[in-house]
Amino acid sequence: MRVTLLGAGAWGTALAVHAAKYLPAGDICLWSRSMQQLEEMKRAGRNSAYLPEIDLPVHLQFEDDLETAILRLSEDDLLVIATPMSALAEMVKQVLKIAQHPLNIVWLCKGLEPHTALLPNQVVERENQLHSHGLTHAFGALSGPSFAREVALGMPCALTVASKSPTLCADVQAAFHHGNMRIYASDDLVGVELGGAIKNILAIAAGISDGLDLGLNARAAVLTRGLAEMMRLVKAAGGRPETCMGLTGAGDLILTATGDLSRNRRVGLELAAGKPLTHILGGLGHVAEGVLCAQAVGSLAIRLEVDMPITTMMGEVLSGNVTPHEAVKQLMGRDPKLEV
Numbered sequence: 587m588r589v590t591l592l593g594a595g596a597w598g599t600a601l602a603v604h605a606a607k608y609l610p611a612g613d614i615c616l617w618s619r620s621m622q623q624l625e626e627m628k629r630a631g632r633n634s635a636y637l638p639e640i641d642l643p644v645h646l647q648f649e650d651d652l653e654t655a656i657l658r659l660s661e662d663d664l665l666v667i668a669t670p671m672s673a674l675a676e677m678v679k680q681v682l683k684i685a686q687h688p689l690n691i692v693w694l695c696k697g698l699e700p701h702t703a704l705l706p707n708q709v710v711e712r713e714n715q716l717h718s719h720g721l722t723h724a725f726g727a728l729s730g731p732s733f734a735r736e737v738a739l740g741m742p743c744a745l746t747v748a749s750k751s752p753t754l755c756a757d758v759q760a761a762f763h764h765g766n767m768r769i770y771a772s773d774d775l776v777g778v779e780l781g782g783a784i785k786n787i788l789a790i791a792a793g794i795s796d797g798l799d800l801g802l803n804a805r806a807a808v809l810t811r812g813l814a815e816m817m818r819l820v821k822a823a824g825g826r827p828e829t830c831m832g833l834t835g836a837g838d839l840i841l842t843a844t845g846d847l848s849r850n851r852r853v854g855l856e857l858a859a860g861k862p863l864t865h866i867l868g869g870l871g872h873v874a875e876g877v878l879c880a881q882a883v884g885s886l887a888i889r890l891e892v893d894m895p896i897t898t899m900m901g902e903v904l905s906g907n908v909t910p911h912e913a914v915k916q917l918m919g920r921d922p923k924l925e926v
């Protein structure tokens with residue numbers, strides 16, 4: 587099976603490194619919009635901008651031409667969109683315009699579209715309505731607890747692919763379920779995608795809690811009540827709340843909110859230290875999706891009439907309307923209620 591990954595950031599590169607260990611030489615192709623980055627990866631055998639410590643497999647193919655990267659795939663192969671959420675719509679549009687036969691397309695991004703509050707699969711469906719030229723592609727999301735660095739080092743990891751197409755799920759398993767990576771399948775795209783978006787916002791909250799030295803009890807409270815918010819929104823949006831107890835919900839929440847490799851958690855820690863958000867983001871060198879989708883999740887919650895106090899408060903902190911200290915005070919000052 588051939589795999590093309592679009593986007594050579596930390597996660598796209600790590601998955602390419604993993605797959606290249608198990609699929610025949612030349613089957614894995616990594617595309618980047620940056621010719622300079624590709625040249626550097628070829629020359630140095632490393633992705634110094636996004637995954638500096640990892641040696642890239644020698645038989646990993648690099649491609650800067652999007653058409654070539656897509657047209658090398660047959661109907662049985664797999665296309666992985668590995669860009670951040672902000673690039674998903676444009677990326678999918680370009681893919682659909684280039685495709686000459688049905689493709690299996692899976693995306694890795696975790697977030698919502700900021701101005702529409704659409705989930706990734708809804709963004710893809712919108713573009714598909716406009717640009718599919720009558721071809722019937724299969725779509726899905728691959729998500730779950732997975733720091734790129736650990737995956738690239740070959741450490742154990744379990745993920746979930748969510749799709750309405752069992753064939754696409756099987757293709758993703760054929761590509762990535764090898765060695766130290768397990769891939770589970772689900773048909774709950776809404777549950778999987780909302781879990782991935784909300785856990786990033788909660789990781790910022792956990793970072794703030796830890797950065798302010800509020801203690802381990804406080805962090806457990808943030809995560810548990812945050813998980814309750816996630817389950818409520820998933821249910822209201824038509825997903826299954828129990829998906830939130832799996833890898834893409836609780837699993838990724840535990841990882842991101844407690845693991846210091848998380849960019850979102852780091853944003854929270856640095857906000858608590860009083861650094862301005864623009865300064866923090868400038869220093870990250872990577873995307874922190876929770877920052878970009880907190881307002882969108884808040885507006886989706888309002889539209890679906892779901893109470894999400896922690897998530898909504900993070901939107902206020904990230905907008906600069908409320909300080910981290912004031913956010914804690916307001917959340918702790920809420921009226922008593924049933925634990926639902």
Ligand SMILES: NC(=O)C1=CN([C@@H]2O[C@H](COP(=O)(O)OP(=O)(O)OC[C@H]3O[C@@H](n4cnc5c(N)ncnc54)[C@H](O)[C@@H]3O)[C@@H](O)[C@H]2O)C=CC1
Nearest residue numbers: 594595596597598669670673694695696732733734872873
């Ligand atoms: N890094 C990780 O451990 C994991 C990341 N993810 C998710 O995967 C997505 C990508 O994350 P990372 O690779 O870590 O991000 P990153 O910040 O390391 O890299 C982003 C990559 O996307 C490219 N890109 C940005 N805008 C683009 C555009 N308009 N067109 C083409 N390429 C574009 C950048 O050039 C860069 O190569 C995010 O949504 C993230 O939440 C999911 C699981 C693990």
Ligand SMILES: O=C(CO)COP(=O)(O)O
Nearest residue numbers: 730731732733848849850
């Ligand atoms: O999604 C991730 C791990 O599953 C990566 O989290 P960060 O984007 O916070 O680093």
